[in-house]
Amino acid sequence: MNDNLHQLRCFGCGARIRGAEAQPDFRCAACGELFEVEYPGWEQRKGPDRPNAGALKWLWRERRCSSEAVDHSGVWRFRELLPILESFGNAVTLREGNTPLYPLTRNARALGMDQLFAKHQGMNPTGSFKDTGMTAALSVAKERGFEWVACASTGNTSAAMAAYAARAGLRSLVLIPEGKIAWGKLSQAMDYGAVTCQLNTDFDGCLRLLTEIVRQSPIYLLNSVNPYRLEGQKTPAIEIAEAFDWMVPDHVIVPGGNLGNSSALGKGFKEMHELGLIARMPRISVIQAEGANPLSRFFRAHRGAAFEPVEAHTRATAIRIGNPASWRKAARVIEETGGWCLDVTEAEIAIAKAEIGAEGLGCEPASAVTLAGLKKLRANGRVAASESTVLVLTGHTLKDADYTIDFHRGTLLNDQEKSGREAEIEKLRRNAVVVDATPAAVLSALKEQAG
Ligand SMILES: *Cc1c(COP(=O)(O)O)cnc(C)c1O
Numbered sequence: 001m002n003d004n005l006h007q008l009r010c011f012g013c014g015a016r017i018r019g020a021e022a023q024p025d026f027r028c029a030a031c032g033e034l035f036e037v038e039y040p041g042w043e044q045r046k047g048p049d050r051p052n053a054g055a056l057k058w059l060w061r062e063r064r065c066s067s068e069a070v071d072h073s074g075v076w077r078f079r080e081l082l083p084i085l086e087s088f089g090n091a092v093t094l095r096e097g098n099t100p101l102y103p104l105t106r107n108a109r110a111l112g113m114d115q116l117f118a119k120h121q122g123m124n125p126t127g128s129f130k131d132t133g134m135t136a137a138l139s140v141a142k143e144r145g146f147e148w149v150a151c152a153s154t155g156n157t158s159a160a161m162a163a164y165a166a167r168a169g170l171r172s173l174v175l176i177p178e179g180k181i182a183w184g185k186l187s188q189a190m191d192y193g194a195v196t197c198q199l200n201t202d203f204d205g206c207l208r209l210l211t212e213i214v215r216q217s218p219i220y221l222l223n224s225v226n227p228y229r230l231e232g233q234k235t236p237a238i239e240i241a242e243a244f245d246w247m248v249p250d251h252v253i254v255p256g257g258n259l260g261n262s263s264a265l266g267k268g269f270k271e272m273h274e275l276g277l278i279a280r281m282p283r284i285s286v287i288q289a290e291g292a293n294p295l296s297r298f299f300r301a302h303r304g305a306a307f308e309p310v311e312a313h314t315r316a317t318a319i320r321i322g323n324p325a326s327w328r329k330a331a332r333v334i335e336e337t338g339g340w341c342l343d344v345t346e347a348e349i350a351i352a353k354a355e356i357g358a359e360g361l362g363c364e365p366a367s368a369v370t371l372a373g374l375k376k377l378r379a380n381g382r383v384a385a386s387e388s389t390v391l392v393l394t395g396h397t398l399k400d401a402d403y404t405i406d407f408h409r410g411t412l413l414n415d416q417e418k419s420g421r422e423a424e425i426e427k428l429r430r431n432a433v434v435v436d437a438t439p440a441a442v443l444s445a446l447k448e449q450a451g
Helices: 053-061 076-081 103-110 130-143 156-168 183-191 203-216 226-235 235-243 262-275 292-299 328-336 346-358 367-379 397-409 420-429 439-450
Strands: 008-012 035-038 102-105 116-120 150-152 171-177 196-201 219-223 251-255 283-289 342-345 389-393
Touching: 008 171, 053 076, 053 235, 053 328, 076 235, 076 262, 102 235, 102 292, 103 116, 103 346, 103 367, 116 235, 116 262, 130 156, 150 156, 150 203, 150 328, 156 171, 156 251, 171 183, 171 203, 183 196, 183 397, 196 203, 203 219, 226 235, 226 262, 235 262, 251 367, 262 283, 262 328, 283 292, 283 328, 283 367, 292 328, 292 342, 342 346, 342 367, 346 397, 346 420
Parallel strands: 116 389, 150 171, 150 219, 171 196, 251 283, 251 389, 283 342
Antiparallel strands: 008 035, 102 116
16 A cells, blocks of 8 residues: 655745655755645645545544554544555554643633633653654654664653654664753653763754764654654644534644744644635644743844844753744744744743643643743733633643652742742642641641641
């Protein structure tokens, strides 16, 4: 069976190449920009390769009852929208996707909103949305006969890559910035058997170095410059649309690091729109940390200003990226959908994370920028009370338990970072207390904290 119907199109100069012709660093040989996957068969309105919207909705629902592994995957269940493999029998899957969409009732009430939801991508097999992209790109690596795969990572990409590589019987190499990633993530890469190198540089430096390495040896690059990652990462958009019975929400908000995920979700919604699966696009907004905000600066600057990388600083390590590879793609998504790009402070991130935790969900600090950003958008009147909004929670709370513990112990933020928000922070803090092993002592501690 030949399921492969795709080609690659340069996002800069528009050059088209076959998938197998891509350079090892996935940059266009002519102009240096990134590629995106496109499906020529979708263009002819009545062509045999153009998916039929009604039939697909039915087929995708049927697959939920199937006993096949590829049908259980929340990525490959939608495989008609990502025909990137020679054969879907080659898909390497950990049953990723199919993540829950939770109502955020208390946060909605606090914001005066009717419909606020969290699409929790932290509920993936390795605890972040990176699994949805990794199943796609790693399956391509396996199909093309690579023995080694590699990524530079702020942590979650390496955790996902190492797991999928191990499942496929491939070897994996991880480059991470020394001391700047969360232990939970590093432990996963070790657990799944990756060769892990901690380098004395930041994420951007790791990616630069790896780009040189893959040009010199036959190692398959699995960072989000790899366009197949984005094909997997667009499937949460399909899940969101399906969950809303194909009546998409008004607004989807995503954290922005290397900006692959926002680009992918935009691509997902756009393709569904073009194929007639949905009648309109949601607004897509991207939120960055104040200390790692090159895209937000770009949008704030005057039209025509150049994109300027920054040196990134934030405790939300998953978005500690100063020179995001996919900024052009993400900028286009924001512009085309009428979304916004803004940044939030360390205190705003910490408060929002505690508020998501208090709803019984929890997430990584990087994921909490979505709620922090929404609060700003509500405060300045850009988002109306009636707008249905989905926050994409990108990672699981256990990924960075140190952050949570530091917050509740009161050691996360310095005085300057806390300034003006002290009362809000104190109200959310739930530090573990040491008490005598007697009922009276425990009951008195209870009284104190309940007050
Ligand atoms: C990777 C990651 C991000 C950033 O996604 P990009 O595609 O790099 O913009 C945000 N949150 C978490 C938890 C991540 O793992």
